[in-house]
Amino acid sequence: MGTEPNGHGLSAPAFARILDLTQATLLRYLRSLLGNGEDARDLVQDVYVEAWRVTQRGSPPFTQPVDDAAVQRWLLRVGYCRAVSALRHGNVLSWEPLDGVKSERHIWQALRPSLEDQITEREALRVALAQLDPQDAASLLLHELHGYTSTEIAESLGISADAVRKRLSRAIKALRTAYGRHNTTLPVEGESVR
Numbered sequence: 001m002g003t004e005p006n007g008h009g010l011s012a013p014a015f016a017r018i019l020d021l022t023q024a025t026l027l028r029y030l031r032s033l034l035g036n037g038e039d040a041r042d043l044v045q046d047v048y049v050e051a052w053r054v055t056q057r058g059s060p061p062f063t064q065p066v067d068d069a070a071v072q073r074w075l076l077r078v079g080y081c082r083a084v085s086a087l088r089h090g091n092v093l094s095w096e097p098l099d100g101v102k103s104e105r106h107i108w109q110a111l112r113p114s115l116e117d118q119i120t121e122r123e124a125l126r127v128a129l130a131q132l133d134p135q136d137a138a139s140l141l142l143h144e145l146h147g148y149t150s151t152e153i154a155e156s157l158g159i160s161a162d163a164v165r166k167r168l169s170r171a172i173k174a175l176r177t178a179y180g181r182h183n184t185t186l187p188v189e190g191e192s193v194r
Helices: 012-034 037-057 067-091 104-109 113-130 136-142 150-155 163-182
Strands: none
Touching: 012 037, 012 067, 012 136, 037 067, 067 136, 067 150, 113 136, 113 163, 136 150, 136 163, 150 163
């Protein structure tokens, strides 16, 4: 990896700054979509390799002056596309560890009993999110976890803002239904959550 890109792209230190600012957000987002931290970390690496290639070409949004919001939208969009592809391939292939390493679910189940309720809640939410359409789940995560507006989500996913609003509405209803099947303490619609 060279230090200076071709054209008007970012330098290696400027790219490293972007990586520092966006890596945690991208990892959380992909982990939420995939439900697996290891797969999410692999995809984060793939996304940043692609981002560096775009930087080397001097292509937007990796140009001077840096538009941090545009860069983050680009990273989330590429991450989303890679996650959807991984999910599609995951339905075809199933990998089982041969070295006896426990899955994340088993590790979470082995935590202290005082965290039992939190773990149960997290698992119910993960299962409910996994039942959503990938674009619905992505829209919901971008909106709720990252505070993106419908317009920003539309730009990140390459769909219209109206489609995002419909996806958010559908995702919330589907999530409520799926989550309610796993958690009997879910508040009734319109009831406030504490």
